[in-house]
Amino acid sequence: MDDQPLRVLVVAQHDNSQVSMETLRTIKAARLLIMSSEQHDKGAVSVFVAGHSCETVVDSITAISGVDKVIVADSSDHQYRLAENMAELIAEIGQDYSHLLAPATTFGKDLMPRVAALLEVGQLSDVVEIQTPDIVIRPIYAGNALAKVKSLDSIKVITIRSSAFDAIESEELVSSEDKKVKIERWDKSIKAQSTEFVSQLKVESERPELPEARVVISGGRGLGSQENFDLIEQLADKLGGAIGASRAAVDAGFVSNDLQVGQTGKIVAPELYIAVGISGAIQHLAGMKESKVIVAINSDPDAPIFQVADYGIVGDLFEIMPELIRSV
């Protein structure tokens, strides 16, 4: 396998108007994958975009240098990108590729194993490092161990943990005159027989999205109430950061589920992570311990969060937080 040029297909996640940050990082991972192969000057990255009226998405992907081809399936069947509609299509297109990549978001996690099973191959989930075209590193046991895994399949299906890969820099974009990307239209669409979209409820927020925020302020059970979460919001707004939460805070109803950071929620690796009133259970640490700088604010000096924090402050968060909000 290693002497063949790699053909990598990235499945794009988008909302019909904007391509997700995680997809851009997955494209970066696709390029690193090609660089890890012997024939790294010959490999090619294609991007698959399924959606409805998604031309702006196609445009922004064609602007990324290193993308050789964009395959577009524009159909009302792909308005909501249901796994049942997309999987067969990707499995069919994927036959010609050595690697199929998608971000390990709820989108990629839902879709890719279905594709892998249709191709009769395994999947490498949540990959954080690519060593060779068939050897990767992925965390197991909530990130308490790392497994070096070798894929034995002819087509490798991989989901990428975006926090472990860099974003596309602006100098990696090409101007519209220099675009040489081939665009292939895919007319055939497969409409699911058994899945029907009913509704979607998106949480609107002015703040940056969790996975792309430079600063994340997370609150836990220690905040005591939904109203007190206001302290987290104020600090986040002061620092231009995103808001996160522990499972306890979500279960107590302080904030919505999509803000949960941890093994079963979002994995983040911001420059600064401030954990407020969070004890630091294994499952929470799994989602944030790759952050560059960790600050813990907790009244319990024995809280496990202090074992990973670069800066800790022991005390009552209701005294510390207002002062911190004033002084930053």
Add this chain to the structure above:
Amino acid sequence: MKVLVAIKRVIDPYVKIRVKSDGSSVENNNVKMTMNPFCEIAVEEAVRLKETGYADEVIVVSAGEHGCQEQLRTALALGADRAIHIDFITPPEPLTVAKLLKAVMQQESMLDEAGLVLLGKQSIDTDNNQVAQMLAALTQRPQGTFASQLKIIADENGNKSSVEVTREIDGGLETLKLALPAIISTDLRLNEPRYASLPNIMKAKRKPLEVLTASALGVEEVKHQEILEVMPPVERKAGVIVQNVTELVDKLKSEAKVI
């Protein structure tokens, strides 16, 4: 209708795991084992479907070592009717598990009849998050992954025909309507699992537990991956405790340079 629940035996989530010094795997000798937390939620949901009259029978199935029977008994104590243990020395890979579950669905005539297969969205050991989606692909059935709410819907003749699933997605929630039989994977917020009572634990000992092998189910194990090494992650070392907010802000500004 029948509800099939797949469960996995894993190291207890509160155990601090240790990587073996030879790098072959994590230490699981004399370590507390339990039912994967997401699987507990799947069992609870199935039992609730039975209690509300939607499900006629709840079958739990697990593939793995002999010890799995302990977790199957737990599921029986929680209210499942019968159990199937698929005997395996090493835990099979997700695609093999999906093939085994398909074979069980076949054996239980669940491929066409209204019914549900409930699974946890991921096991907390391998963190793959794959089996439900793979099973849905192999059986050509709809999938409702990361479910936080389920509602069985009857057609005009009163037959259970579909399920409305609210899914936890990045940025919010999504609701899909799936024709039965459907494959559902559970998120943490679907329900709060109950505890087994002592009388129910005693009763569970007399409930049927069938032991099968992969070959009896006509499934041949194919190896798709090889674990070359298991390594401990780079340890983060504890930093400093600061005395007050002024010191914290000062360190963040001048030392860490992050604000």
